[in-house]
Amino acid sequence: MKTIPKISSIREMMTLAVKDRPDAVAYEFDEGGEIRRVTVKEFYESLENLGAALTERGYGKSHIACIGENSYPWIQAFVTVLMSGGVFVPIDKELPTDNILFLIHDSDSEVVFCSSTYEERLREHRAELSNVKCFISFGREEHDGDFLSLKKLIEEGAALDKSAYDALKSDENELKYLVYTSGTTGVAKGVMLTEHNIVSGVYYGLKCSQIHGRGLSVLPYNHTYEAVCDILVSLHAGVTLCINDAIKNVQKNLKRFQPNHIYLVPAFSDHFYKVIQNSIRKQGKEKQFAKAVKLSQSLRKVGIDLRRVFFKSILSEFGGKLERIVCGGAPIRPEVGAFFDSIGMPLTGGYGITECSPLVSVNDPKSNNFSSAGRKLECLEWKIDEPDSNGIGEICVKGDVVMKGYYRRPDLTAEVLKDGWFYTGDYGFINDKNEIVITGRKKNIIILSNGKNIYPEELEEKIANIPYINEVVVRASKNDFGEDLFLSSEVYIEEEGHNEKGVLADIRKRLSELPSYKQIKNVILRATPFAKTTTNKIKR
Numbered sequence: 043m044k045t046i047p048k049i050s051s052i053r054e055m056m057t058l059a060v061k062d063r064p065d066a067v068a069y070e071f072d073e074g075g076e077i078r079r080v081t082v083k084e085f086y087e088s089l090e091n092l093g094a095a096l097t098e099r100g101y102g103k104s105h106i107a108c109i110g111e112n113s114y115p116w117i118q119a120f121v122t123v124l125m126s127g128g129v130f131v132p133i134d135k136e137l138p139t140d141n142i143l144f145l146i147h148d149s150d151s152e153v154v155f156c157s158s159t160y161e162e163r164l165r166e167h168r169a170e171l172s173n174v175k176c177f178i179s180f181g182r183e184e185h186d187g188d189f190l191s192l193k194k195l196i197e198e199g200a201a202l203d204k205s206a207y208d209a210l211k212s213d214e215n216e217l218k219y220l221v222y223t224s225g226t227t228g229v230a231k232g233v234m235l236t237e238h239n240i241v242s243g244v245y246y247g248l249k250c251s252q253i254h255g256r257g258l259s260v261l262p263y264n265h266t267y268e269a270v271c272d273i274l275v276s277l278h279a280g281v282t283l284c285i286n287d288a289i290k291n292v293q294k295n296l297k298r299f300q301p302n303h304i305y306l307v308p309a310f311s312d313h314f315y316k317v318i319q320n321s322i323r324k325q326g327k328e329k330q331f332a333k334a335v336k337l338s339q340s341l342r343k344v345g346i347d348l349r350r351v352f353f354k355s356i357l358s359e360f361g362g363k364l365e366r367i368v369c370g371g372a373p374i375r376p377e378v379g380a381f382f383d384s385i386g387m388p389l390t391g392g393y394g395i396t397e398c399s400p401l402v403s404v405n406d407p408k409s410n411n412f413s414s415a416g417r418k419l420e421c422l423e424w425k426i427d428e429p430d431s432n433g434i435g436e437i438c439v440k441g442d443v444v445m446k447g448y449y450r451r452p453d454l455t456a457e458v459l460k461d462g463w464f465y466t467g468d469y470g471f472i473n474d475k476n477e478i479v480i481t482g483r484k485k486n487i488i489i490l491s492n493g494k495n496i497y498p499e500e501l502e503e504k505i506a507n508i509p510y511i512n513e514v515v516v517r518a519s520k521n522d523f524g525e526d527l528f529l530s531s532e533v534y535i536e537e538e539g540h541n542e543k544g545v546l547a548d549i550r551k552r553l554s555e556l557p558s559y560k561q562i563k564n565v566i567l568r569a570t571p572f573a574k575t576t577t578n579k580i581k582r
Contacts, residue, residue, distance in 0.1 A: 046248045046278070049241050050214065052124040055278050060086040063280055070256075070299060071114050071285035077298075080114065091199030092122045092192070093207035096153070098199075099176075102210050103127040105150045105220070109135050109142065110157025112263050112285060115180035115192055117273055119155040120263070124218065124240070127210035131220045132264035139163055141230070143170055145222050149232060149449070157181060161189065214238040220449055221266055223396045232449030233396050235266070242442035243399040244274050246419040250404040251390065253279050253368075255302035258295060260286045260310075266400040267370050272305045293359070300361035307371035308378070309578035311389055312506065315378045318356060319509060335384045349386030356385055366407060370394055372579065373480050375503050379412030392416050393478055395466055397458070399443040402466075403478050414477035415470075419443065424478070425463070426471060430495070433471040434481055438463045469497065486582065488518045490527050494559045501560060504552050505531060511545075512536050513572050515580060519564060530564035534571050542567055 049055045059068075064083035071078055096102060106123045108130065110116055123130040131149040133142055135157075142163075146154060147170075154174055156164055158181030164171070175188065182191040212218050219235040257276055261268035276283045284299035286292055296304070322331050334352045341348055350357060357364065367382065367389045374391040382389045390407050393415035394400035402424070405416035418424050422441035429435035444464045447455035458465045469487065470480040482497030489495055498516035505514045513534040518527045531549060546565040553561055572580040 044252055044254075044279075046245060046252075048245055049278070051211075051237055051241060052121065052274070053208075053211075055241065055244070055274070056086055056089065056121065056125060059277055059280070066280060067282045068277065069114055069117070069283055069285060072287060078114075085118075088118055088196055089122045089125060090204050090207065091196045091202075092118060093126055093199070093210075094202040094204045095195040095199035096122070096126065097207040097210065098202055101128065101153050101175075102207060104152040105129040105131055106153040106155065107131040107133055107146050107149060107151035108155040109133040109160050109264075110155070110180060111135065111159065112259065112287065113157065113180060114285060116155075116157075116263050117285075118192070118196075119178070120269065120273065121277075124237070125210075126207065127212050129217055129220055131222075132269065133222070134262070134264045135160070136262075139167065143167055145230065146171060147173060149220055149222075153178065155180070155192070165189065212237055214241075215446070217446060217449075219266075221264075221396055231451060231454060234446040234449050235399050236446055239399040239443050239445065240270060240274065242419075242421050243270050243401050244278050246421045246442070247271060247275060247401045247404065248279055249420060250417070251368075251392075251406060253281055253303050253366075256282045256284060256299065256363075258284045258286055258292075258299055258301040258304045260289070260292055261305060261307065266396050267307075267394060268305060270399060271368075271370065271394075271401060296361040296364065297359075298361075300363045302363055303366045303368060304364065305368045305370070307578055308369050308374055308391075309372075311367055311369055311378055311382065312375065314360075315381055316509065316512075319381075323509075338384065347386075349384070353385040357387060360387065366390060368392075370400075373415060373499070373503070374412055375506065376412040377507050379410075383410070383412075390416075393468075393480060395468070397445045397464055397466070398439060399445070401443060402437075402439055405477075411475070411477060414473060414475070414479045417475075417477055424472070427465065429471065434469055435471070436484055437466045437468045437470050437478065437480075439466065440464065488516075488527070488529070490518070490529075490559060496529065496560060501529070501531070501553065501556075501562070504556075505533070505549055505562075508548050508552055510535055510537055510540065513580065515572065515582065516562070528563045529561065530566065531562045532566040532568055534568050540567070 059082050066082050067079045068082045068085045069080040106128050108119050131151050133145050152175045155178045161179045164177055176190055178190045178192050180192050185191050185194055214237045217234045218237040219240055221233045222230045223233055259272055263269055286295045322328055338349050338352050364387055369389050369391045374389050379389045390405045390410055392404040393402045403416040403418045422439050424439045426435040427438050440462045467484045468480055469482050469484055470478055473479055482499040486498055487495055501516045502514050511533050514531055516531045519530040542565045549562050574580055
């Protein structure tokens with residue numbers, strides 16, 4: 043395993059990168075139909091120029107927000123601010139306008155980076171953003187009043203002395219990265235992450251699980267999973283990051299950039315799994331595929347791995363060089379994990395939460411366990427609070443990646459930070475291998491009339507394995523008298539020809555090995571997909 047240098051700041055990380063591999067390609071992305079490549083040195087110089095221009099204008103220590111699609115300029119803004127004395131505030135581009143305006147105001151942002159898509163919207167509401175001194179547009183060629191051109195600022199910075207920007211330094215234990223999160227249930231909270239939190243996540247994450255070669259960057263940049271675990275980790279690991287410009291282009295860009303790895307959420311891997319399975323079924327190759335898997339598994343037991351030969355046609359749809367899919371944001375379904383492993387494109391899962399910068403545990407590719415979320419980072423302690431008879435309780439963690447608190451909300455901070463322990467709101471248990479197993483969210487637990495605790499995620503995972511079911515939510519319902527609770531499931535099915543009676547029969551068959559109190563008694567078919575967060579989690 044490659045030795046990972048320990049770092050104390052993002053500036054130190056970038057200085058090491060430009061010293062060790064100035065001519066290595068840091069980024070590849072589409073620009074006008076052609077692939078543009080940016081070296082580490084070119085990237086670093088653009089940060090220095092932009093940072094000098096911001097510092098010259100008095101924004102070297104400001105709170106600076108950023109909203110827009112995934113792009114190279116977004117990354118430039120992100121790393122430039124992290125290297126300054128200021129605070130970076132990523133904003134979810136999918137939010138409605140009033141929420142965007144609220145977060146810019148609530149975060150005390152004085153500068154806003156934005157893509158062209160959002161410039162006009164911000165112009166329309168300029169009067170409501172009196173705290174903002176200027177906007178910096180990724181697509182603008184020239185300055186226009188307080189709407190500045192990113193391109194022009196970088197050009198201006200090239201002629202400036204960089205010493206004032208280079209001298210900026212944040213206290214490593216003070217706010218550096220302010221990330222608003224509401225998860226699937228609550229109101230937006232500003233998670234205060236320090237520079238020590240961020241670099242600890244990068245360093246200890248790489249100590250657990252390393253990446254190499256080329257990656258394809260897909261998930262929204264405003265989420266810490268993508269920003270820290272992909273963008274920053276790639277810079278420190280010396281990986282070329284290829285930028286996927288839109289979700290609809292993922293399949294095309296997998297073939298175009300041919301990455302070695304990709305970071306996804308399980309919703310993506312579940313989709314890929316169903317697409318591949320349906321393709322095999324439609325071609326009538328189920329028996330042929332099963333025989334190939336069986337033979338491949340037998341050969342692997344004697345040290346011969348021919349998965350990339352046997353399943354070449356499937357792997358070619360993912361670019362042909364994809365060796366690993368890193369999954370975060372939710373547990374991996376064991377059936378899906380086993381499938382991808384069988385074709386030579388293993389999923390490695392972990393567990394994280396924004397308040398932990400965001401990484402808590404990782405599965406080592408060499409000892410990958412689809413039924414767990416892996417082992418904790420070396421810098422962490424963990425415990426299970428008030429475990430039940432099965433050892434299941436709330437997961438609590440303490441250590442270098444745990445947030446400073448919620449911005450301007452000491453009341454909410456006190457609810458989750460107690461004696462240095464962060465109470466995650468996730469339930470699970472620690473197995474005999476010291477790996478964490480996630481059973482569900484605390485807020486989602488269903489307590490039946492008989493006192494039994496139900497983790498709906500357990501049932502949803504099993505129901506989702508029924509091939510024709512696209513989405514499912516399990517919830518509690520009451521009988522006709524408004525008394526005893528029972529379990530019902532609401533499902534979304536794309537294909538036609540299914541009725542509630544048939545679906546319920548298939549669900550009961552799938553859950554037949556579970557206790558009677560975990561059985562589904564009612565099914566509701568919905569006509570449209572569930573509303574989701576920007577990381578494809580269903581909003582309950």
